[in-house]
Amino acid sequence: MIKKISVLLLSLLICITPLLAYAATSDGNFALLDKNGITVPDTLTYLDERNGWISNGQNLIENFYSCTSPETVYVPEWDVEGGYPYRMFFYGWAFTEGNNPAPQYDYEGYPGGDAIFCARAESIYGPWQVWSMDPSTKEGYWDENMQPYFWCPVFTCSTDPSAWYDNHHIADATVVWADGRFHLMASSQGSDVDGKFGDFDAADTDGYSGCAVGAVSSDGISWTKAEGPLLVWENEKGFDENAVGGWYTGKGYYGALGQPSLLYDDGVWKCWFTYNASVMSARWGYAENHGDFLDPDDWQFIKYYDDPTNILGSTDFDVIKIGDKYHAFANTWINYYGLTYDYLDNYPLADWRNMGSTCLTHFISSDGIDWAPVGYFYPDDGTPANNCSQVMYDPKTNNICLFYAVMRGQSDTTWFDWRWYAIRVRTRSLDLFSKDYTFYEKPAPKPAEWWEIKTDRQYKDSASGGAIDAFGRILPFENDTVKIYKITDLGLFENDTPIVTGGKLVNNGVTMLGQENPEEIHITDGRVVISSALGKNRNGIARFAMNLTDPLLSSAQSQARLCDGVGIYVENNTDSELVLNSFNGSSLSHILSKNDGVGYFITLEGKCTAHTLASSPSGDHPQGIAIPAGAKGYAIFFVDDLSLSSTGSYDPSKAPIIRAGVRLNNAKVDPDKNQSIVLDDPFFFGISNQSSPSGISISGPLTLEDPQASATPSVTDTPPIPSGSPEQTDGTVIIIITAVVIILTIVVIIIFKNKSKAK
Numbered sequence: 152m153i154k155k156i157s158v159l160l161l162s163l164l165i166c167i168t169p170l171l172a173y174a175a176t177s178d179g180n181f182a183l184l185d186k187n188g189i190t191v192p193d194t195l196t197y198l199d200e201r202n203g204w205i206s207n208g209q210n211l212i213e214n215f216y217s218c219t220s221p222e223t224v225y226v227p228e229w230d231v232e233g234g235y236p237y238r239m240f241f242y243g244w245a246f247t248e249g250n251n252p253a254p255q256y257d258y259e260g261y262p263g264g265d266a267i268f269c270a271r272a273e274s275i276y277g278p279w280q281v282w283s284m285d286p287s288t289k290e291g292y293w294d295e296n297m298q299p300y301f302w303c304p305v306f307t308c309s310t311d312p313s314a315w316y317d318n319h320h321i322a323d324a325t326v327v328w329a330d331g332r333f334h335l336m337a338s339s340q341g342s343d344v345d346g347k348f349g350d351f352d353a354a355d356t357d358g359y360s361g362c363a364v365g366a367v368s369s370d371g372i373s374w375t376k377a378e379g380p381l382l383v384w385e386n387e388k389g390f391d392e393n394a395v396g397g398w399y400t401g402k403g404y405y406g407a408l409g410q411p412s413l414l415y416d417d418g419v420w421k422c423w424f425t426y427n428a429s430v431m432s433a434r435w436g437y438a439e440n441h442g443d444f445l446d447p448d449d450w451q452f453i454k455y456y457d458d459p460t461n462i463l464g465s466t467d468f469d470v471i472k473i474g475d476k477y478h479a480f481a482n483t484w485i486n487y488y489g490l491t492y493d494y495l496d497n498y499p500l501a502d503w504r505n506m507g508s509t510c511l512t513h514f515i516s517s518d519g520i521d522w523a524p525v526g527y528f529y530p531d532d533g534t535p536a537n538n539c540s541q542v543m544y545d546p547k548t549n550n551i552c553l554f555y556a557v558m559r560g561q562s563d564t565t566w567f568d569w570r571w572y573a574i575r576v577r578t579r580s581l582d583l584f585s586k587d588y589t590f591y592e593k594p595a596p597k598p599a600e601w602w603e604i605k606t607d608r609q610y611k612d613s614a615s616g617g618a619i620d621a622f623g624r625i626l627p628f629e630n631d632t633v634k635i636y637k638i639t640d641l642g643l644f645e646n647d648t649p650i651v652t653g654g655k656l657v658n659n660g661v662t663m664l665g666q667e668n669p670e671e672i673h674i675t676d677g678r679v680v681i682s683s684a685l686g687k688n689r690n691g692i693a694r695f696a697m698n699l700t701d702p703l704l705s706s707a708q709s710q711a712r713l714c715d716g717v718g719i720y721v722e723n724n725t726d727s728e729l730v731l732n733s734f735n736g737s738s739l740s741h742i743l744s745k746n747d748g749v750g751y752f753i754t755l756e757g758k759c760t761a762h763t764l765a766s767s768p769s770g771d772h773p774q775g776i777a778i779p780a781g782a783k784g785y786a787i788f789f790v791d792d793l794s795l796s797s798t799g800s801y802d803p804s805k806a807p808i809i810r811a812g813v814r815l816n817n818a819k820v821d822p823d824k825n826q827s828i829v830l831d832d833p834f835f836f837g838i839s840n841q842s843s844p845s846g847i848s849i850s851g852p853l854t855l856e857d858p859q860a861s862a863t864p865s866v867t868d869t870p871p872i873p874s875g876s877p878e879q880t881d882g883t884v885i886i887i888i889t890a891v892v893i894i895l896t897i898v899v900i901i902i903f904k905n906k907s908k909a910k
Contacts, residue, residue, distance in 0.1 A: 196526035196588050198513065200810075203583040204553070207698075207736045208531065208806075210573040211239075211279050211554075212270060214297040217570035218243030219556035220467065220539040222324050223275070224333065225546065235271040236547075238371045239279065239554070240306075240324040240335070241574060242267045245299040258300060259286065263308030264320040267337065269371050275545055275552055275576055282372060291372070305372050306337065315388060316341040316360045316380050323539075325413040325422075325469070332367045334444050335374065336381060336422060338409030339364040344389045358392040361407035363424055365445055377445040382408055382424060382438055382452075404428060405456050408436070412470045412479070420444055421519065423470055423479070426455070433466050434459040437520060453520075460520050465512065467539045470519070473551065473584050477519045480540040480553060483512035483527065511540050511555060526588055531575070535560040538571060550578040624789055626751060626759065627718065627836040628849050635847050636714070638811050638833045641677045648674040669695060669820075678831040685818045693819070696734045697830075698812035714835035716789040717811040720847070721752075722829035723778040727819045729828060730775040732768050733788040736810035741796040743767075743814075748792025750776040754784035759855045764792055773816045784849070786813060787836075811835070 198204050212221070221241040230236035242265050247253050252260035269282045271293060280293035284303035294301055309318045320340035327334045340361050347355040362383035366374040384390075384406045392404060407427040414421040420440035428434050436459055442449035454460050462468065465481035472478070510527040530537050540555040556571035627633045650672040670683035685693040723729045733750070735742040744750065744764035753759045765774035776786045790808075795801040811833035820826045832847050 195512070195524050198526040198528050198588070202526065202588045203579045204528070204577050205579065206531070206575065206577040207276075207741060207810075209276060209575060209741070211272075211277050211575060212241070212281065212297065213573040215299045215302075215572075216244040216246060216248060217572070218245065218268070218574070219571040220323050220541060221554040221556065221574045222326050222469075222541040223543050223552065223554050224326050224328050225543065226328050227546070228331070230547070235273055235280075237272045237275060238326075238333070239270040239272070239574075240267055240326050240371070241270070241556075242322040242324060242337075243571065245302040245304075250304075256300070257286070261304050261307050262310050263318070264340075265322045266304035266308075267306035267321060267324045268302055269305045271371075275548070275550075275578070305368075306335070306366070306374055308339075309341075312342070314341060315344050316362050316383065317364055318342055319359065321364070323410045323467070325411050325541075327413050327415045329415045332369055333371050334413065334415070334420075335366045335368070336363050336411040336413050337365075338362075338411065339380065340409075343387075358390070360387050361409050361426075362387060363408060363411040363422070367445060375445075377447065379447055381445075381447050381450050382411065382422065383447075384408055384426065410467055412468055414470055414472060416472055420450075421470075422450075423460070423468055423519070425466060425468070426459075428457070428459075433464070435462040435465070435468060436460065460522060462514070462522050465514075469541045471542045471544060471551070473544070473581070475517070477516040477522075478542070478551075478584075479514040479516070479522065480542050481512055481514065482509045482538060482540075483524070484509050509536065511537050511553070528577070531557050533560075534558050544581065545578075548578070549581045551581055551584065553577040553579075624715065624791070626753070626787065626853065626855070628753060628757075628785075628853050633715075633836055635718075636835045637847060638835065641674050641679065641831060646675060646677075650674065650679065671822075678829050681815075681818070681820060681828040681830075682822055682826075684820050685815060694814065694816050695818070696812070696814040698734065698736050698810040714790065714808070715837035716787060716791075717808060717833070717835055718785050718787045719811060719813055719833045720784070720829075720831040721778055721786050721813075722783045722827075723780060723818075724829065725818065725820055725826045726780050726824075727817075728780060729778040729818045730768065730773050730816040731778060731786050732764055732766075732773075732775040732814045732816070733793060734812045734814040735793070735808045736812070742793045742801065742806070742808060743796050744775070744788065745792050745794040745801075748794075749789075750792065751787040752776050752778060752782075752784055753787060753849060753853065754782060755849050757849050757853045758784075759853055761855070764788075766794060766796075768814070768816050775814075775816060785847075808835070 196202070200206075212218070218241050220243075221239050223237060223239045226236050226238065244250050244265070245268065246256075246258055247260060249264050250261040250266050252258060270279045271282075272279045278295055280295045281297075281299075281302050282291060282305060283294040283298070283301035284291050285301070291303065306321055306324070308314075308321050311318060317339040318341045321337055323338040325336050338361070340359055342355075343358060343360045345355060360383075362380035365377040365381040368374045387406045387408070390404075390406060392406065405426055405428050408424055410425040412423045418441075422438045422440075424436050424438065425433050426436055435454075436452065437454040438450050438452050440446075440450045462481070464484040468479055468481040470477055470479045510529060512527045513525045514522040515525050516522045528537060534557040536558045538556045538558065540553050543552050543554070544550075545552050554574060554576045557573050557575060559568035559570050559572045625633050627635055651669060652671055652673075669681055669685050672679060672681050672683075674680070679697075681695070685695040717733065717735060721729070721731065731750075732744040733742065734744075743766045746764070746766050748764040750762050750764050751759055752762065760777075762776045763774050764776070768775050778784075778786070790801075793801055793808075795806060813830070815828065818828055820828060834847060
């Protein structure tokens with residue numbers, strides 16, 4: 152009996168241990184990693200896909216007047232069926248400048264110069280829903296349609312004129328989920344004691360205050376604020392900055408504290424913050440709290456006044472702990488590090504913001520005090536600046552996620568539009584943080600020439616030995632005119648590199664976009680091998696979507712501007728038909744197959760068939776490139792037959808393909824029969840591509856056969872938008888399991904004692 156109970160007890164302990172460890176890695180904005188090997192380079196390194204930082208250019212939240220600083224938190228207790236485990240807290244102006252009332256629109260507005268808003272999602276890629284309020288009923292709901300008119304802030308300034316430290320501005324939220332609650336710190340500004348705010352009232356006598364305030368919440372909507380500022384300069388209240396020469400030059404001035412970054416590390420609250428001081432503005436300080444988060448007396452300054460941390464020329468700093476290292480991301484004037492900006496579009500010099508001279512920059516530290524810059528990001532294509540990045544670890548995808556805002560930039564007039572118009576995310580696999588960045592210089596941008604070339608079919612009559620489709624397009628293979636450029640060499644990865652294991656996304660250098668994960672995907676022998684059945688979407692349809700890219704190699708983006716289309720090698724080592732549609736990434740959004748477009752499957756023997764494509768394939772017989780059981784060959788998609796998911800139209804000269812991938816449908820993989828689906832050699836092709844690498848070829852003459860008939864696709868139903876307040880759970884599942892383990896332990900002890908007495 153004891154043996155049976157012991158076995159059961161051991162089994163439960165084995166089950167609960169990963170749950171408890173999982174919870175530990177998600178609290179406090181840190182990620183566990185055995186090794187953290189990034190070393191500090193001699194000079195800053197340009198960061199993009201080749202360093203593993205992946206951005207699909209998707210706008211997660213948009214349509215607002217100007218918002219930024221998207222602090223995102225994962226709540227493991229809410230990661231249940233129908234739940235929304237991700238919360239994003241961003242600040243700014245939703246519908247009008249300053250959130251001011253607009254009577255012409257019946258818009259009531261909100262107090263203060265800024266406000267903090269809240270959004271939720273099932274995954275980091277959304278769709279994101281913003282907490283909103285019906286102005287007629289005053290009832291709250293979640294808006295999925297990006298209608299800022301209805302967005303309702305969850306944190307605003309005080310409306311009390313005597314609230315000297317928080318009656319004007321609230322911003323820069325930093326949030327940690329710990330002990331079943333959200334813990335928030337934010338920048339706050341007030342009118343100081345005379346009730347007059349300096350920039351807007353000439354009668355002001357004491358400038359205005361700056362500090363960091365705090366609050367806690369169980370749902371992210373309703374907050375309990377601390378009594379007074381959590382972090383503030385001791386002389387802030389009533390101090391007149393102008394009397395000592397202003398914020399940036401005043402001797403003995405250490406005010407305007409704000410832009411906090413919060414971390415909960417081994418029971419200690421840690422916070423980095425900015426403050427202004429004589430000689431140099433925007434210094435970085437550091438404080439700790441070993442007691443009550445909301446008690447200002449428990450917060451102690453560690454680095455402050457004339458002894459700051461060693462960060463130079465940076466603002467909007469956000470920190471995460473990965474393994475035994477602290478990593479931070481900030482807006483940095485990179486001239487501090489000897490870099491030039493020939494590539495960047497600078498602001499007009501008269502504009503004090505001058506954000507066009509800054510880049511998001513990655514810093515690293517062993518102690519959180521002494522920091523060294525590692526690398527920097529250029530602004531996204533089409534925008535002069537990225538801003539206010541907030542970093543988080545996502546245990547669901549095993550990614551470090553960098554959320555940020557992008558700027559409008561130059562308008563049609565001479566006025567420079569400094570407003571932030573969208574929130575996006577970059578990701579990098581946690582596993583890659585055990586390696587150094589690969590250092591190289593950013594290649595000079597090349598003009599987009601291929602669009603004009605692609606529409607000029609002067610070469611089609613010379614396609615000897617090749618095939619031309621019904622639209623006069625030259626298919627790749629067997630024709631020297633059509634060059635092939637392999638996007639990535641998966642052989643660079645170690646053999647048996649996991650991508651998905653046990654249904655959990657590992658994402659080791661291979662971009663995975665899509666939520667329907669199979670149980671097992673590995674890079675084996677330099678090829679992506681799917682060795683389990685595909686995941687299923689909300690409607691139960693077997694589906695999986697992925698993009699492939701090599702973060703440490705490939706000038707894929709420059710080649711993308713010179714291509715006619717994309718392709719990928721496929722093996723269907725199952726006993727059922729597999730259906731493919733294109734699923735690529737651009738600098739703006741996903742690129743999908745166009746409804747009624749035409750794709751091609753070319754077998755290794757040179758047999759080519761045409762297939763009708765669909766943007767949203769579904770059902771038991773979806774449209775797309777049909778790969779018969781046992782077939783091996785190449786799936787081909789022309790740019791003409793692709794569409795941009797965000798708009799439905801596609802102009803490749805403005806949104807070049809930067810990754811190649813596929814969406815797989817209805818695959819039935821039986822591991823017991825040693826079945827698999829293999830993907831390899833994603834490539835661009837076109838008449839102007841630079842190379843034709845070995846390893847991509849067919850053995851027989853290319854012949855084009857009649858299109859294969861396929862069923863008309865059905866449209867996947869959009870799930871209803873949930874309403875009501877956010878889910879509130881308290882870790883009930885873990886509590887119950889823990890209770891069961893304790894009870895079983897007691898039972899074992901009692902039985903053991905009784906058996907001892909019997910002896």
